[in-house]
Amino acid sequence: MKAIKNFIYFGILISIIQIGALAGAKKDDILYNQMITEIRCMVCQNQNIAESEAPLAIDLRNKVREMVDEGKDEDYIKGYMSERYSDFILYEPSFSPRNLILWLGPFLFLFIISYYFFRRSLKK
Amino acid sequence: MKIKIPLIIFIFFIAVLFFGLFIETRTIQSPLIGKKLPNYELVELNTGYKSDIYMLPNEPFLLNVWASWCLECIREHSVLTNIAKDKKLKIVGINYKDERDDALGWLSIYGNPYLYNIYDYTGQLGLDLGVYGVPETFLVDKNKIIRAKHIGAITNDIYQQQIIPMVEKINEGN
Amino acid sequence: MISYIGSFIILIALLNASLLVLSKPILSKITSDYDSLILSTSKLQFPLVLIAFICLIVAFVNDDFSLKYISSNSNSALPFFYKISATWAGHEGSMLLWCLILSFWTFMASMYSKSLDTQFRLKFLSIMGFLNLGFLLFLVFTSNPFEKNISIPIDGKDLNPLLQDFGLIIHPPMLYMGYVGLSVVFSFAVTCLLQHDFKKEWAKWIRPWALMSWSFLTLGIALGSWWAYYELGWGGWWFWDPVENASFMPWLITTALIHSLITCEQKSMFKNWTILLSIMAFSLSLLGTFLVRSGILISVHSFANDPARGAFILLFLTIVVGGSLLIYFKNSPKIKDNISFDFFSRESFFLINNILLVTATFTILLGTMYPLLLDLLGLEKISVGVPYYNAVFLPIMTPLALLAGYIPILFLSKRKDKKYMLNHLLASLLVVIFLSLLSIAFFDNFNLNVLLGVFIFIWISFNIIYDLINRYYLSKRKNIFFTNIGMTLAHLGLAVFILGATIVENNKVEKEIVVKIGETIEIKNYAFKFNSISEYDGPNYLGVKAKFLVYENNNLITELYPEKRIYASNNNMPMTEAGIDPGLSRDLYITLGSLINDDVWSVRIYHKPFIRLIWLGALMMVFGGVLSVLSKRKSKPVALSG
Structure with a gap:
């Protein structure tokens, strides 16, 4: 049993180091790459601006690069985009009352059907 | 009871799909409607004089985003020319991501219905206006509030049936 | 000329399909032998549609631009092989391919259903016939590939360049084989409902069909992903695009189905649930067809937008899905279904598997439909993309992947006590954690996600392979290796896929x-x-x-x-x-x-x-599925196979 505990501790330790390293690195390039995959190309059928070579996508990539270089954070960049182009431009729907069903629906569904099945079928 | 809930869900689902067939999926409502025009400090296309938000007309006007590389703009241009002749509405142009010589040449070929043109070489003003498909046209009131936006070429029908009534409504409101 | 033959044959096929649908009292007036009429018409459908399909290919090869479909999807300069593949590159032709594949599955169902009792078999084939009829009507009225141009253009508009590609030649047929294969499962389930019964042997009979459809779906989706990867030039392999989602939903449900069928067959449990899954699987494949072909959603792959087509498929979908659900709610209470088990039992874990897969499907459905719903309500348009699915879909699928490695442990311990199981679980966890941590050395950008991916990979492979070896030694029947190799391979494929996907997404x-x-x-x-x-x-x-x-x-x-x-x-x-x-x-x-x-x-x-592990994993799943079908047939040569 001791061996198991040690393993678990080791695992937690590694995780903490990793999270720390990730947080430190989550600057410029990582933020830039993340942002351009989460912004939709408005003129394309269904692509993000990282994938698209449309002029608007290139402009928006440059804008994101500029904002990242100025030290702006994720929320600022997303806000900047949605103020001008509407929430449609963000691939991640905001966690707002309007999108509540979208975000919580799956977990609610999971809960309801689990409850339904297990209540009905488990041996008492 | 047992059958009712799934039935309602199913009917609802089919209804969503059915009505979904008839909605226009491509146009996206601009979040800027009802908001003030963003500030900008650019130059006028022809003269190179400074141009900013305070120089815009003090009455409802159209703000039309165009470029010489935009093919749809040629089609739209005759409509804009008519609107200018109609003298009910002034049109201010935003020349979007264009070379000055190309733009001026284009205007000399097709005619100039614009009061004047704001020269947005970098596209920053276009970006602030959420422009994504040139031509785009904004209806702006005298307080510089954006009242409506149309993406794509304006047609005579759109002018007569949508823009004019809206302008009348704006004028009545004041 | 050839196009007239094509049109004519389609009409004959339409008549043939309607014969299948007509009820017994009507048909008995025409013929004294109702049974053999149904059997032969259900087989005749395939050669008929095949001839029409060949006519269209010939017309393409001959550059017959008098046909609208050909003039808008081909060009005299188009290379020969693309002329052939252009046959199913556009909406009309792909619909004809769909009908062809449907008639093929009907043919197969008619050939290999001798073991079913006659009443059941005839009803089953009639329902297949109804589906054939529906799609042929759709073809003829809204998407006739043999429609003539009013004036004949000198040359065609050419095939969409994106589609001039080897991947495209094989992607749609494979995907449709899967989509349409589910019609067999669907018709079977509805027949069960009509007969008020779902026998063990029936579950055994239908499982290979579900497995085949599943294998084809897997192959089709994998090919699509591979094609998008090299052709679209973004280097991505999955985009959560509505059309991809449309193919992924039936896949998830079919995955649930092939698991629940096992419980059905072995324990005679979850009969109604399995029937419902069968109905849902095909319904989702119909929904996919609707979404792709109505142009209702913004997607990279949509066909041209045409509300008339959308309305027709929607009508058909309403009849098929609505009708089958009504029958389900009316008749399912009559099917005896005793569900009762312990929490630590196979049934329980198969149920968890099913619940997670259905929830995952629901998530994708919600994500795909939600923007449309908001739009209809007049609210602002939104996009639902990768970040949403990463945040919601992955947490639901992770326990499922962990379960795939846990089930073998549970099998092993069935004969033994709980303590044995717990020891075994701890031992394997220990080994897997050790190996996962060892693997850290190989990555230069290592994070928790990679650790989890590697862990799941080792966890599944270790337990599955150990299980296979163990069964081999424990069992007296040495062919157990053969009967389980398919299942093992498919689960290993899942592990390989997860490994590849995790590494490429975190280290690219x-x-x-x-x-x-x-x-x-x-x-x-x-x-x-x-x-x-x-x-x-x-x-x-x-x-x-x-x-x-x-x-x-x-x-x-x-x-x-x-x-x-x-x-x-x-x-x-x-x-x-x-x-x-x-x-x-x-x-x-x-x-x-x-x-x-x-x-x-x-x-x-x-x-x-x-990144290759993604498609390697998918191929392993495909072969696993096919091997399972083959081994089933081999292990039970007498009673049920046709």
Whole structure:
């Protein structure tokens, strides 16, 4: 049993180091790459601006690069985009009352059907 | 009871799909409607004089985003020319991501219905206006509030049936 | 001329399908032998539609531009093989392919259903006939590939350049084989409902069909992903695009179905649930058809937008799905279904598997439909993309993947006590954690996600392989190895897929860079030298081809030729052809961006570690599925196979 505990501790330790390293690195390039995959190309059928070579996508990539270089954070960049182009431009729907069903629906569904099945079928 | 809930869900689902067939999926409502025009400090296309938000007309006007590389703009241009002749509405142009010589040449070929043109070489003003498909046209009131936006070429029908009534409504409101 | 034959044959097929649907009292007036009429018409459908399909191919090869469909999807300069594949590249032709495959499955169902009792068999085939009829009506009334042009154009508009590709030739047929194969499962389930029964033997009979459909779906989806990867020039392999989702939903439900069928067959439990899953699987494949072909959702792959088509499929969908659900709610209470088990039992874990898969499907359905719903309510449009699915879908699927490695432990311990099981679980966890931590050494960008991915990979493979070996030694019947190899392979495929997907998504390197001829770009231990660029004439396009020399640790390993192509038919929009150097441990991927000036281009270079594992894993699943079907047939040669 001791061996198991040690393993678990080791695992937690590694995780903490990793999270720390990730947080430190989550600057410029990582933020830039993340942002351009989460912004939709408005003129394309269904692509993000990282994938698209449309002029608007290139402009928006440059804008994101500029904002990242100025030290702006994720929320600022997303806000900047949605103020001008509407929430449609963000691939991640905001966690707002309007999108509540979208975000919580799956977990609610999971809960309801689990409850339904297990209540009905488990041996008492 | 047992059958009712799934039935309602199913009917609802089919209804969503059915009505979904008839909605226009491509146009996206601009979040800027009802908001003030963003500030900008650019130059006028022809003269190179400074141009900013305070120089815009003090009455409802159209703000039309165009470029010489935009093919749809040629089609739209005759409509804009008519609107200018109609003298009910002034049109201010935003020349979007264009070379000055190309733009001026284009205007000399097709005619100039614009009061004047704001020269947005970098596209920053276009970006602030959420422009994504040139031509785009904004209806702006005298307080510089954006009242409506149309993406794509304006047609005579759109002018007569949508823009004019809206302008009348704006004028009545004041 | 040939097109008239095609049209005529389609009408005959339509009549033939309606014979299948007509009820017994009506048909008995025409013929004394109702049974053999049904059996022969259900078989005749396939050759009929096949002839029509061949007619269309011949018309394509002969450049018969008097047909609307051909003049808008082909061109005399189009290479020969693409002329053939263009047959199913557009909406009308792909619908004909759909009908062809449906008639093929009907044919197979008719051939191999002798073991079912006659009443059941006839009803079952009638329902298949009804589906045939529906799709043929759709073909004839809204999407007739044999429709004539009013005036014959001199040449055709050409095939969409994106579709002029080997991947496209095989992707739709495979996917449709899967989609449509589910119609067999569906018709079977509805017949069960009509007969108020779902016997063990029936569950056994239908499982190979579900497995075959599942294998085809897997192959079709994997091919689509592979095609998008090399053809679209983004280096991505899954986009959560509505059309991809449309194929993924039936896949998830069918995955649930092939698991629940096992419980059905062995324990006679979850009969109604299994029937419902069968109905849902095909309903979702119909929904997919609707979403793709009505143009209701914004997607990279939509066909031309046509509300009439959408309305027709929706009507058909309402009848088929609504009708079958009504029958389900009316008749399912009559099917005896005793569900009762312990929490620590196989049934319980199969149920968890099902619950998670259905929830995952629901998530995708919600994500796909939600923007439409908001739009209808007049609220602001939103996009639901990768970040949403990463946040919601992955947490639901992770326990499922963990379960795939846990089930074997549960099997093993069935004969033993709980303590044995717990020991076994701890032992295997220990080994897996140890191996996972060891693997840290191999990654230069290691994070929790990678750790989890590696853990799941080792966890599943270790337990599954251990299980296979163990069964082999424990069992007296030595053919157990053969009967289980399919299942083992499929689950290993899942593990390999997860490993590949996790590594590539967390360790890929992408560089977008402006480069001049003669310059060198370095990524990891690779150097890419932009050697030259040249123009050339393709058969139906103009191309620009760049040459990159690729060095690994200063040794030249390969040359890559990314291209830009301009097809006149495509409004002169440039298309990208990536230069790819594939490898099991990594892909090198270059695409040309745009010309900056003279010798200067923007290019994108990607280093994609282990991306091939994604498709390797999928292929393992496909072979696993097929092997399961084969071994089932072999292990039970007498009673049930036809």
